[in-house]
Amino acid sequence: MPKRKIPNLDDPYEHALPKxxxxxxxxxxxxxxxTDKIQCDAWKEEVQTLLIFAGLFSAVVTAFIIESYKFLQPDPNDAIINLLTQIANGPNATVTTSLAAGGSMSPVSLFTQKSSSVRINVFWFISLILNLTTVLVGTISLQWLREHQAYPGLSPKQTLAILHMRTESLKAWYVPQIFAMLPLLLQGALVLFLAGLIDFTLPLGQKLSIPIACIVGFILLFLAATTILPAF
Structure with missing residues (x-):
């Protein structure tokens, strides 16, 4: 039996693979x-949906803040009412002297901010800030994805190398966690707005505040159940 020759590296293949x-x-x-396109498209769709909701929600919160912010400032009409009340009650030397000198009673000295008004504005201002933060981070994230998917004039080998590098960079910079954080920011803004809404309706009477509180409680219960229970 002839001895089999040990092949060298430069010898041709006996059974060459098809090219x-x-x-x-x-x-x-x-x-x-x-695979990368599927992931990026999912992120883009989610962020764009959040941006649309955040834009509408910002308009609603801003409208409520415009009204609630008035409760933190003295009403100029209160000074006039106080003056007319004192004049109607009888002569007052101090008031008469002040009026003769061209002065006026300062509404600031008579005005005190209610704790409920401060609390409502804190809720709604923080809600607006979280909402705008969602818009800002979401817009920047879309710019990241656009640059991540750009491979102008590169060969397949270079594109594969850069794709791997960019994918690892997304993980190193916690970009998937940032996308997962955006809905939480928006949910937090919504919870704060609803809490302020309940506080806003309390002085208006139980017939209005109780139904709103029940509906808000149901919404928060649903939100907690769908957010926390899947983790167990």
Missing amino acids: PDGDPWAVILKPEME
Whole structure:
């Protein structure tokens, strides 16, 4: 039996593999690009939906803040009412002297901010800040994704290398966690707005505040159940 020759590295293959059609780097790159596109499209769709809701929600919160902010400032009409009340009650030397000198009673000295008004504005201002933060981070995130998917004039081999580098960079910079945080920011803003809404309706009577509190409680219960229970 003839002794089998040990092949060298430069010897031709006895059973050569068929050469693939096209660039092998392009074949490897295609499924990687498809997987990356699916993930990026999911992020884009979620962020764009959040931005639409955040824009509408900001308009609603701003309208309520415009009204509630008035409760933190003295009403100029209160000074006039106080003066007319004192004049109607009888002569007052101090008031008469003040009026003759062209002065007026300061409404600031008679005005005190209610704790409920301060609390309502704190809720709604923080809600607006969280809402605007969601818009800001969401807009920047969309810019990240646009640059992440840009490969101008690169070969398949270079594109594959850069894709791997960018994917690792997204993980290193916690970009997936940032996208997951955006709905939580918006939910927190909504919870604060609803809490302020309940506080806003309390002085208006139980017939109005109790139904609103019940509906808000049901919404918060649903939110807690769908957010916390899946974690267990």
